[in-house]
Amino acid sequence: MEPILSVEGISKKFGGTKVVDDISFQVDKGEIMGILGPNGAGKSTTIRSIMGIIYPDSGSIKFNIKNTSKIVPIEKIGYLPEERGLYKNVKVMDVLMYLVDLKNYPKTRAKKRMYEYLEKFDLKGKEKAKIEELSKGMAQKVQFMASILHEPELLILDEPFSGLDPVSQDVFREEIIELAKAGTSILLSSHQMNLVEALCNRIFLINKGKKVIYGGLNEIKESYANFKCTINGVFNGLDLLALPYVDKVEGDESKKIIYFKPNASINTFINEISQNIEVNELHIDRISLHDIFVGIAKGGISNE
Numbered sequence: 001m002e003p004i005l006s007v008e009g010i011s012k013k014f015g016g017t018k019v020v021d022d023i024s025f026q027v028d029k030g031e032i033m034g035i036l037g038p039n040g041a042g043k044s045t046t047i048r049s050i051m052g053i054i055y056p057d058s059g060s061i062k063f064n065i066k067n068t069s070k071i072v073p074i075e076k077i078g079y080l081p082e083e084r085g086l087y088k089n090v091k092v093m094d095v096l097m098y099l100v101d102l103k104n105y106p107k108t109r110a111k112k113r114m115y116e117y118l119e120k121f122d123l124k125g126k127e128k129a130k131i132e133e134l135s136k137g138m139a140q141k142v143q144f145m146a147s148i149l150h151e152p153e154l155l156i157l158d159e160p161f162s163g164l165d166p167v168s169q170d171v172f173r174e175e176i177i178e179l180a181k182a183g184t185s186i187l188l189s190s191h192q193m194n195l196v197e198a199l200c201n202r203i204f205l206i207n208k209g210k211k212v213i214y215g216g217l218n219e220i221k222e223s224y225a226n227f228k229c230t231i232n233g234v235f236n237g238l239d240l241l242a243l244p245y246v247d248k249v250e251g252d253e254s255k256k257i258i259y260f261k262p263n264a265s266i267n268t269f270i271n272e273i274s275q276n277i278e279v280n281e282l283h284i285d286r287i288s289l290h291d292i293f294v295g296i297a298k299g300g301i302s303n304e
């Protein structure tokens with residue numbers, strides 16, 4: 001895969017503390033890459049370094065974007081910063097047109113796209129409203145529009161879902177999927193594991209400024225996420241915890257969640273239980289990214 005963005009060995013200190021420590025990753029063309037980590041992990045510092053807002057102490061950041069000579073080709077990048085805030089006393093349309101103008105994007109096309117997005121984001125008729133007259137979620141939608149109206153090749157979204165209600169989260173999620181399908185490369189920072197799981201091809205997990213995990217979501221789940229099995233049924237006195245590959249069991253008399261140790265064989269398990277459980281419903285899946293994340297944040301999975 002060809003990268004659109006390569007971050008190579010960046011480090012950053014604030015007041016003597018290294019908050020980003022030798023971080024390297026790529027965003028490939030057309031992918032959604034997630035950058036995850038607990039509070040204070042260094043996600044926004046990494047993103048601000050990419051955007052040229054702060055300068056890393058060492059390392060390099062390279063964009064593989066054509067027809068630009070700029071170090072940070074802002075006309076080809078869309079950026080939704082973590083700190084929200086558009087000019088409050090200005091009308092939605094004016095602020096959006098001002099921002100696309102900074103990116104040398106044709107105004108007529110931008111205006112057409114603005115009306116389409118206002119409708120899509122349930123903001124029809126708000127183009128003449130001032131930013132300060134909008135709710136927080138509405139203003140966030142306008143800021144999201146500001147990051148995409150100029151059809152960026154690379155879109156960097158720092159916590160795009162924070163503060164949004166579930167309906168608006170869905171609107172953003174759908175839009176992010178559509179943009180990726182249309183070929184936009186996306187770097188997404190988020191705490192919402194379910195959304196990251198639903199959206200990202202690959203993830204970079206950072207903790208205390210250092211890389212913890214980096215790779216394809218499926219491979220990460222295979223390496224770190226053991227199986228779990230949820231069974232609704234009648235358990236005829238089978239001691240599940242006595243099975244050597246079972247890690248823990250939760251639930252009650254009629255419904256149990258069985259967590260497996262790494263490398264457990266699901267076939268062996270099914271053979272062994274078939275005589276002892278009258279199964280009404282059975283699901284086998286892997287523990288979620290959320291569980292992996294919490295394990296890491298609590299120090300369960302160490303930095304490589």
Ligand SMILES: Nc1ncnc2c1ncn2[C@@H]1O[C@H](COP(=O)(O)OP(=O)(O)OP(=O)(O)O)[C@@H](O)[C@H]1O
Nearest residue numbers: 014015019037038039040041042043044045046082
């Ligand atoms: N301008 C700054 N001056 C001093 N320290 C800073 C500055 N910016 C960030 N930090 C510190 O760097 C560390 C990483 O912060 P950063 O905002 O990158 O984390 P984050 O992963 O984005 O966290 P969150 O999920 O809470 O937004 C924190 O300890 C933070 O206090």
